[in-house]
Amino acid sequence: xxxxxxxxxxxxxxxxxxxxxxxxxxxxxxxxxxxxxxxxxxxxxxxxxxxxxxxxxxxxxxxxxxxxxxxxxxxxxxxxxxxxxxxxxxxxxxxxxxxxxxxxxxxxxxxxxxxxxxxxxxxxxxxxxxxxxxxxxxxxxxxxxxxxxxxxxxxxxxxxxxxxxxxxxxxxxxxxxxxxxxxxxxxxxxxxxxxxxxxxxxxxxxxxxxxxxxxxxxxxxxxxxxxxxxxxxxxxxxxxxxxxxxxxxxxxxxxxxxxxxxxxxxxxxxxxxxxxxxxxxxxxxxxxxxxxxxxxxxxxxxxxxxxxxxxxxxxxxxxxxxxxxxxxxxxxxxxxxxxxxxxxxxxxxxxxxxxxxxxxxxxxxxxxxxxxxxxxxxxxxxxxxxxxxxxxxxxxxxxxxxxxxxxxxxxxxxxxxxxxxxxxxxxxxxxxxxxxxxxxxxxxxxxxxxxxxxxxxxxxxxxxxxxxxxxx
Amino acid sequence: xxxxxxxxxxxxxxxxxxxxxxxxxxxxxxxxxxxxxxxxxxxxxxxxxxxxxxxxxxxxxxxxxxxxxxxxxxxxxxxxxxxxxxxxxxxxxxxxxxxxxxxxxxxxxxxxxxxxxxxxxxxxxxxxxxxxxxxxxxxxxxxxxxxxxxxxxxxxxxxxxxxxxxxxxxxxxxxxxxxxxxxxxxxxxxxxxxxxxxxxxxxxxxxxxxxxxxxxxxxxxxxxxxxxxxxxxxxxxxxxxxxxxxxxxxxxxxxxxxxxxxxxxxxxxxxxxxxxxxxxxxxxxxxxxxxxxxxxxxxxxxxxxxxxxxxxxxxxxxxxxxxxxxxxxxxxxxxxxxxxxxxxxxxxxxxxxxxxxxxxxxxxxxxxxxxxxxxxxxxxxxxxxxxxxxxxxxxxxxxxxxxxxxxxxxxxxxxxxxxxxxxxxxxxxxxxxxxxxxxxxxxxxxxxxxxxxxxxxxxxxxxxxxxxxxxxxxxxxxxxxxxxxxxxxxxxx
Numbered sequence: 001x002x003x004x005x006x007x008x009x010x011x012x013x014x015x016x017x018x019x020x021x022x023x024x025x026x027x028x029x030x031x032x033x034x035x036x037x038x039x040x041x042x043x044x045x046x047x048x049x050x051x052x053x054x055x056x057x058x059x060x061x062x063x064x065x066x067x068x069x070x071x072x073x074x075x076x077x078x079x080x081x082x083x084x085x086x087x088x089x090x091x092x093x094x095x096x097x098x099x100x101x102x103x104x105x106x107x108x109x110x111x112x113x114x115x116x117x118x119x120x121x122x123x124x125x126x127x128x129x130x131x132x133x134x135x136x137x138x139x140x141x142x143x144x145x146x147x148x149x150x151x152x153x154x155x156x157x158x159x160x161x162x163x164x165x166x167x168x169x170x171x172x173x174x175x176x177x178x179x180x181x182x183x184x185x186x187x188x189x190x191x192x193x194x195x196x197x198x199x200x201x202x203x204x205x206x207x208x209x210x211x212x213x214x215x216x217x218x219x220x221x222x223x224x225x226x227x228x229x230x231x232x233x234x235x236x237x238x239x240x241x242x243x244x245x246x247x248x249x250x251x252x253x254x255x256x257x258x259x260x261x262x263x264x265x266x267x268x269x270x271x272x273x274x275x276x277x278x279x280x281x282x283x284x285x286x287x288x289x290x291x292x293x294x295x296x297x298x299x300x301x302x303x304x305x306x307x308x309x310x311x312x313x314x315x316x317x318x319x320x321x322x323x324x325x326x327x328x329x330x331x332x333x334x335x336x337x338x339x340x341x342x343x344x345x346x347x348x349x350x351x352x353x354x355x356x357x358x359x360x361x362x363x364x365x366x367x368x369x370x371x372x373x374x375x376x377x378x379x380x381x382x383x384x385x386x387x388x389x390x391x392x393x394x395x396x397x398x399x400x401x402x403x404x405x406x407x408x409x410x411x412x413x414x415x416x417x418x419x420x421x422x423x424x425x426x427x428x429x430x431x432x433x434x435x436x437x438x439x440x441x442x443x444x445x446x447x448x449x450x451x452x453x454x455x456x457x458x459x460x461x462x463x464x465x466x467x468x469x470x471x472x
Numbered sequence: 473x474x475x476x477x478x479x480x481x482x483x484x485x486x487x488x489x490x491x492x493x494x495x496x497x498x499x500x501x502x503x504x505x506x507x508x509x510x511x512x513x514x515x516x517x518x519x520x521x522x523x524x525x526x527x528x529x530x531x532x533x534x535x536x537x538x539x540x541x542x543x544x545x546x547x548x549x550x551x552x553x554x555x556x557x558x559x560x561x562x563x564x565x566x567x568x569x570x571x572x573x574x575x576x577x578x579x580x581x582x583x584x585x586x587x588x589x590x591x592x593x594x595x596x597x598x599x600x601x602x603x604x605x606x607x608x609x610x611x612x613x614x615x616x617x618x619x620x621x622x623x624x625x626x627x628x629x630x631x632x633x634x635x636x637x638x639x640x641x642x643x644x645x646x647x648x649x650x651x652x653x654x655x656x657x658x659x660x661x662x663x664x665x666x667x668x669x670x671x672x673x674x675x676x677x678x679x680x681x682x683x684x685x686x687x688x689x690x691x692x693x694x695x696x697x698x699x700x701x702x703x704x705x706x707x708x709x710x711x712x713x714x715x716x717x718x719x720x721x722x723x724x725x726x727x728x729x730x731x732x733x734x735x736x737x738x739x740x741x742x743x744x745x746x747x748x749x750x751x752x753x754x755x756x757x758x759x760x761x762x763x764x765x766x767x768x769x770x771x772x773x774x775x776x777x778x779x780x781x782x783x784x785x786x787x788x789x790x791x792x793x794x795x796x797x798x799x800x801x802x803x804x805x806x807x808x809x810x811x812x813x814x815x816x817x818x819x820x821x822x823x824x825x826x827x828x829x830x831x832x833x834x835x836x837x838x839x840x841x842x843x844x845x846x847x848x849x850x851x852x853x854x855x856x857x858x859x860x861x862x863x864x865x866x867x868x869x870x871x872x873x874x875x876x877x878x879x880x881x882x883x884x885x886x887x888x889x890x891x892x893x894x895x896x897x898x899x900x901x902x903x904x905x906x907x908x909x910x911x912x913x914x915x916x917x918x919x920x921x922x923x924x925x926x927x928x929x930x931x932x933x934x935x936x937x938x939x940x941x942x943x944x945x946x947x948x949x950x951x952x953x954x955x956x957x958x959x960x961x962x963x964x965x
Contacts, residue, residue, distance in 0.1 A: 045540045178891045362585075373618055377642075381613040388607075388651075393654045403655075407648035414644055418621070418637060426633055456611075 002061050006068045007120070009049040009076065013113050014040035024102035032325060038105035039087055042328065043110070043224035046080040047071060064184050065123035072120045073471045074321070075248045079119070082241045082328055083112045088235040089336060096230065096345050097145055104132055104145050106145065108237065111137035117243035122256070124173045124183040127249060127289040131169070131213075134242060135162055135320055142238075154229025162224045165212035171309045172205025176257065177347060188257040200264055206253060209269055213246040217275040220299050227295035235291055236335040239298050240328045247305060247324055251317055253470040254309060256421045262312050269310040274405050276303030281413040290338060290349050294331070294415065297375060299412055302328050307406055310392045311397045318391040318466045325462065326455070328385040333448035335372045342434050349421060356429025365424050367449045376417040377410050389463075476538050478551045481561070482599045485568075488589040492584055502583045506572065511586040513569040518651050520558075520565040532538055532953035534604060534667060539545040541789055546658075550600040550665060555950035556801060560601040560721075560728055563808045567720045568594045568930075569712040570925045574816055575676040576715065579627055579711055586627055586713075589619040593717060600725050604904030606654045606785055607663040613689075613725060614647055614695075620714070620722065628709040630860075635702075635709035642702040646692030653685035657737075669737055673961060677738050683741035686734055693726035696786060697756040700779045708774035708828070712819030715771065719778050719811035724804045727785045731797065734955060735789065739961035742790065749790040750880045756783030757887035770818045773898055774811060777854060780891060781807045787884055788869035792958060796872020797951050802943055803865025806853070806933065810862055813929040817843070820922050821902075830898065835907030837902050840917040844903045846926045851899045853933045855892040856931065860937035 010022070020034055020041075027033065053073040053337050060067050082421030087105060094100040121127035140164070143155025177183055180191035192199065215223040227235045258265055280300025287293040305327070308320030331341060358365035375382035387410065394403045419466040455462075491910065492508050507956065528535060534552035542549040571590055579586050596619070599612035617640055625636035658664050660678055674682065692699045703723075707715045734743050757780050765778035788800030819842060821830055821836070837844040853860035856867075867886060873881035907913065918926065936943055 020512060028649045212666060384611075384614075388655075391651070392655050392658070393650065396659050400652070400656075403652050404649070407652060408645070411641060411648060415637070415641060421621075422625060422633055422637070425622065426636075431890045459542070462545065 003059070006056065006061060008057055009045045009054050009073065010113060010116050010120075011444050012048055013041060013045045013109060013116070016045075017109050017113065020102070020106050020109070021051075024106070031100050031104075034102040035087065035091060035105050038085060038109055039201045041109065042080055042087070043148055046077060046084070049080065049368070050242060060122060060136065060186075064186055065126045067121050067122035067185075068120060069322070071248060071251065071317075071471060074465065074469065075119045075244055076116050076259075078114060078293060078325055078328060079115050079244050079284065079428075079445055082332070083108055083237070085332055086237045086241065086443055089236075089339060089404045089438070092438045092441065093231065093233050093339055093347070096342070096347065097147075099145055099231070103140075107141050107144075110134075111141070111237075112241070115242065116288045118245045118247045121249070121252070122185045124177060124185075124188075124343050128166075128170065128173065129267075130250075131166065132243075133321065133442060134245065135166065138162075138238070138242065140310075142226055144208075144234055148229075150229035151231060152229075154226045154448060157222055157229075158226045162212070165209045165219070165436065166223070168205045169209025169214075172209060174201045175199065175202030178202075185252065185256040189259055190329045192257065192462040199261075201242070203258060203261060203264055204268065207272075210250050210253065211400075214243055214250065214302050215295075215299055216272045216302050217279040217299060220276070220279070223299060224295040225253050227298075228289055228291045232335065232338060232349070235294070239294060239331050239335075243439050244300060244324055244328065245296075247320065251309060251320070251471060255317065259472065262460045263267060264308060266312060269306055270402055273303050273306035273310055273400065276300060276301075276306065277406050277409040278412075280407045281416075284413070284416045285419075287416075288351055290351055290354075290420075292336065293351065293420075295434070297413070297416075298327075298331070300409065301375075301447050303409075304390050307394055307402055310402065311393050311399065313393060313397060313470055314470050315396060316390075316393040317471055318463075318469055319393040320470065321466050322389050322462055323386040326382045326452075329451050330371055330375055330383060333367065333452060336397045336445035336448065337364060337371065339441055340433065340437055340445070342437075343431065344434070346435075351423055353430065355419065357424045358374055359429035360432045361435075367445055368424055368451055369421055369450055372421055374419040376414040380456040382452045385455060385459055477519065477523060477539055478536050478602045480517060481523070481565070482551070482595045482602065484516050484519070484594040485512055485591040485598075486796050488876075489521040490587045492588050492591070492837070495584065503585050505584040506575070509572045509591060510569060510590060513565070514702060515570050516594070516598075517562075517565040520562050520873055522856070524558055524562055524841060524946070525554070527553070527555075527745050528944070529555065530949060532950045534686040537604070547607045549606055549608060550604040550606070550667075550750075551599075552604045553602055556731060556879055556954075557601045557728070559946060560724055561598055563596045563666060564594060564601065564721050564722070567716060567808065567812050569684045570816075571716050571927060573921050573925055574713050574716070574819065575843070579713070584628065585809055586711075590628050590713060590717070593619040593623070597717075597721050597725070600826060604666045606669075608664065609666075609729075609733075610647070610651060610654055610914075610949065613729075614644075614645055616722065616725075616793065617643055620718065623714040623717075624710045627711040627714065629711075630709075634710045635705040637704045639706040642692055642699065646689040646699070648691035649685040653682045657682065664833055670957065674747070678920060679738040679741035680744060683734060683745060684731070686738075687745070690726040690729045690734065691752075694723060695726075695779060696783070696784045697759060697779065698752075700756070700760065700865075703773065704772050704775040704778060708769060708771045712815060712822070715815040715819075716812040719774075719815060720808040721778075723782055724808060726781065726846060727789065727800065727804050730789050731801070731954070733863070735792070735958060739958045740956075742792070742854055746790045747791070749786055751879065753790075754786035754880055754883050754887075757787070758778060758890065761890035764893070765890070765897070767894075768830055770830055770898065770902070771815065771828050773894065774814045774818065775812075775831075775893065777894065778807070778811050780887060781811070781854075783885065783887070784866060784869050787880070788865075788872055791869070791872035791876040792955065793872035793875050794955055795868045797954065798944060798947055799865050799868025799870075799872055801947050801951070802861065802936075803869060805943065806861035806865045808849055808854060809929050809933050810853045810860075813846075813926060813933070816852060816922075816925060816929070817847050817850060818910065820918065820926075821915070825911065830901050831900040832909060833912065834905040834909065835912065836903045836915070838907060839912060839915055842917050842923065845940055846918075846930055847903060848899065849933065850926075850928050851895045853937070855895040856888060858937075859934070861933050861940070863937060864940045889958065892942070 058069040117130030147153040212219040284296035374381035535553035604607035767773035
């Protein structure tokens with residue numbers, strides 16, 4: 001008998017989804033209670049995850065198709081916390097657009113379920129199932145504000161392109177299956193060796209599909225449009241939560257089934273990383289919409305996480321995970337600020353709307369200042385340490401070119417972050433924004449900004465947690 | 473020494489800034505904020521004076537060391553000082569209160585925020601001079617960009633945005649390569665602790681590249697020709713207090729870095745690249761002096777003179793002679809005082825006339841005599857007249873240079889003449905001559921706070937000009953030891 005306790009979080013969250021759906025059918029005007037219950041469900045799931053799996057070193061279930069190890073439990077926890085925070089700061093925004101419905105939390109829960117399956121998957125089929133579950137929920141979320149043309153456009157674009165990438169992924173999976181005779185990652189790992197040329201195609205197809213999911217250049221085209229069109233809270237969800245899951249799967253693919261083929265994929269990852277870092281930095285310069293700008297900035301941040309992956313070392317993987325964790329906090333803070341730019345039920349998302357913000361909203365501007373400098377990677381803020389660990393791992397493998405290109409592109413990236421700071425601090429002020437924000441929004445902004453600012457005092461804790469992850 | 477005196481030096485301004493942050497921001501003359509900032513900086517100055525008294529001059533070992541684990545198994549938070557760093561710390565704590573007093577006249581809006589920026593800047597600057605771990609040094613070195621960017625950008629002149637961006641991006645671009653070098657050093661030697669690195673040394677085959685990476689950062693910050701172009705812009709646009717901090721202390725970080733890291737860690741590479749430094753320094757001295765001659769804007773002229781003076785400093789450091797390095801350190805201290813004073817003197821007339829153009833002025837001596845006398849002291853100190861601290865530094869540097877390379881020394885000496893030319897010409901055009909501009913007749917002489925600041929600066933300039941022994945005694949053992957270490961390193965490789 002399998003130890004089902006290990007997948008208790010997944011079981012619990014699927015039961016909650018079903019329960020909430022039924023509740024939604026029977027209870028009219030039930031959006032508030034659905035919201036609260038789903039928050040509660042995520043909280044319980046997090047607690048279960050911590051209790052049941054956090055101390056597990058490595059266990060497999062169902063003939064090895066599900067794996068519970070240090071990485072999967074940590075990434076699940078980050079996913080759940082990310083989802084939780086997105087949900088608690090969403091409500092005001094959704095109410096403004098009159099889309100405060102029961103479906104929203106349920107869709108978020110189902111996509112989180114899909115991601116949790118992805119994170120634990122140790123099998124091509126299980127992985128694909130999780131991927132599709134999360135994607136389908138995300139398509140709907142992107143179009144969630146269906147009265148707005150841009151939102152529908154975003155959803156359609158995301159759907160078409162994502163389906164294409166899933167197709168590529170499946171094709172790659174079938175090639176890999178053809179060569180190894182199994183869908184299980186561990187068996188594939190033993191069967192594969194680098195003699196086969198056609199196998200390279202399989203790897204490339206899989207990597208392309210995954211690169212699409214994390215929007216690495218040159219498979220990033222969907223990101224700016226989708227990020228711009230989707231409702232802001234959904235954009236926030238897009239920029240943090242699916243990336244964590246996709247990154248985990250990326251790590252899993254590279255270091256379990258393809259471990260023996262490092263020569264084949266290392267160059268690809270280095271290329272993806274360099275291209276994302278440079279393109280993300282350069283393309284963001286000309287943007288006028290904050291959400292588009294965040295899309296490009298997230299592309300370049302993904303470039304840095306990939307740089308950690310390209311090292312083919314445990315330190316590299318750990319540094320990537322540290323990077324993505326700090327990135328989640330920074331993005332959450334940034335979006336909390338963005339959600340505060342509201343004036344009489346209208347949300348503002350152009351960079352020019354920030355003009356002179358520091359005159360009327362000194363505290364909000366100070367938070368933005370810290371967040372933006374942190375995103376630019378200026379010490380002593382958290383963003384610097386994220387980059388620092390990645391480059392430490394990269395340089396350990398003597399990949400000087402990657403490190404130097406990466407650091408130089410931070411200088412380019414610094415330019416557009418500085419531009420926003422310039423607009424906030426140096427330009428003429430505009431009308432005041434509303435200040436009656438929900439408590440949760442203030443809470444998430446305060447906590448994440450404090451984390452960013454004071455991370456340097458206790459940097460060891462995060463490293464300690466992450467250093468238990470040993471994939472190779 | 474159990475009490476963490478260096479950490480308290482670093483932290484105290486931040487505590488003051490936090491306190492300010494929670495006070496109410498009033499429009500106009502915010503006395504509370506000013507007193508809080510003044511109190512903090514003066515206390516910090518007194519602590520640093522105590523540090524100087526308690527400092528043991530007879531040893532070159534690092535003193536007041538604090539060593540704490542910061543990132544497990546990787547970086548220690550390690551600070552400590554030797555004879556070289558203590559002078560820079562005192563310079564920092566001495567200049568900052570003067571900056572705080574000087575905001576009276578120059579900063580009109582958001583005074584509280586300005587003072588917060590200055591205080592935070594102070595703690596980062598002290599941190600740079602105390603750090604004994606490469607990563608800690610880098611953190612402080614880079615973190616200083618944030619407050620300085622805001623100081624230039626928010627309170628600066630008309631082209632402030634351009635200047636702030638240029639300052640930030642130039643310096644960042646220089647520094648990222650240093651970060652690569654620091655991490656590489658960690659992987660080569662297994663530590664980033666400077667004291668340990670002095671002992672174990674770095675393999676010769678890596679030294680050249682690492683040296684260049686550090687050089688790229690320090691050269692921008694110094695600034696050396698041809699990457700000096702951010703400096704005139706930043707200086708001209710920054711508010712007076714910002715220019716003072718920039719010229720007096722920020723530029724010294726690079727000179728300090730050259731001595732502490734380039735010489736200390738990469739002796740072989742330093743020897744190899746001496747010709748490069750010589751050429752760049754000599755170009756800086758001659759070329760920027762000539763540019764300074766042509767300036768119409770007083771602040772720009774002083775900014776270019778800073779580049780020329782820092783040219784002397786780099787020249788002196790890489791003579792690798794006792795006199796040269798001592799001269800460089802004294803020149804840096806002296807330049808810190810003199811350039812701060814010069815920017816403040818320009819600030820004084822700028823606050824009254826709102827013009828930095830030399831042509832606006834002329835004949836000031838007949839209307840504001842006190843000002844003219846103090847200005848004269850600073851101008852003469854800047855050109856290195858015997859009896860001022862500027863002379864001691866330049867003289868020692870040239871002496872070191874003559875020992876090492878005759879030609880370079882001769883050309884650099886020519887730079888001294890050019891320095892005299894632009895400074896005296898500036899003084900003549902501003903202070904002497906006929907009083908043509910009618911508005912100038914109504915100009916008032918120094919008020920009490922300005923008089924106080926400028927006298928505070930004039931006193932050490934003259935004192936150390938006649939009696940430099942306290943400075944030289946403090947640095948002597950450390951410099952001798954540095955040179956000895958350098959020679960043994962060279963001999964062993």
